[in-house]
Amino acid sequence: MEKETGRHIKAVRSDRGGEYTSMAFMEYCEEKGIRRFLTAPYTPQQNGVVERKNRTILDMVRSMLKSKKMPKEFWAKAVQCAIYEKEENGKVISKLVKKVEEGVEKENDLLMEIDALVNELVKEEKDIEMLTQQRDSLDVNLNRVQQETVNLRYTIEILTPDKVEMEEAKMEVENVIVDL
Incomplete structure (x- = not known):
């Protein structure tokens, strides 16, 4: 950060996390003349x-x-997006260098924009809605076929008093419906 901004770090205020209380960090701060302030637990x-x-x-x-x-399931991704946006818009990271302290380039592809998440969610909802409509349409058609089958059977029974002819007619009607 010092090379990037051209300013010297005078003090570090941190919690009591292990990375800030280690001997290596204490020695580094003493060597560079950086004062350390630790907050109360x-x-x-x-x-x-x-x-x-x-x-x-x-x-x-x-x-x-x-x-x-x-x-709320998208909370973690939204946090990533917010942090990324804050860094870019707040100029926390130099736009010229665009590198983290260790020199590793930022991996922008890991951070999805919130609009991309929304578009994916909307696409899934539309797919579900379309499948639901198709299922409802199939249910209506199936009910119509079943109703027509019942009506045909009823008509055959009324028109054919002989039991043998009635059974043969039912079989023919059922075979016709199965072929559809």
């Missing part, structure tokens, strides 16, 4: 900058999910 309110950024990201996530009417 279980009091994230002491780190106001981080809390404001977290609140901003959470507000963005809620706004994305609500505006696109998406279920």
Whole structure:
């Protein structure tokens, strides 16, 4: 970050996470002349900058999910999108360099845009709706065929008093319907 911005880090304020309390990190800070401030345990309110950024990201996530009417299952992806948008729009990462501290290029393909998620969800809903309509149409057609079968059987029974002829007629009608 120092090379990117041209500014020297004077102090680091952090929670008591293992990566900030390790001997290696302490030695690095002493070597570079960086002062360390550790917050009290279980009091994230002491780190106001981080809390404001977290609140901003959470507000963005809620706004994305609500505006696109998406279920809570997409929360994690929406958080990724919000963080990515905040970094790009807030110029947290230099647009010229576009590299993380270690020099590894950002993997933009891992972060999906919220609109892509919505489009996928809408496509799935339309597919489900289409299948439901097809099923309903098949149900209506099947009911119509069954009703016509019953009507044909009833008509044959009325017209044919002889039992033998009636059984043969039923078989013929059933065979015709099966062939359809």
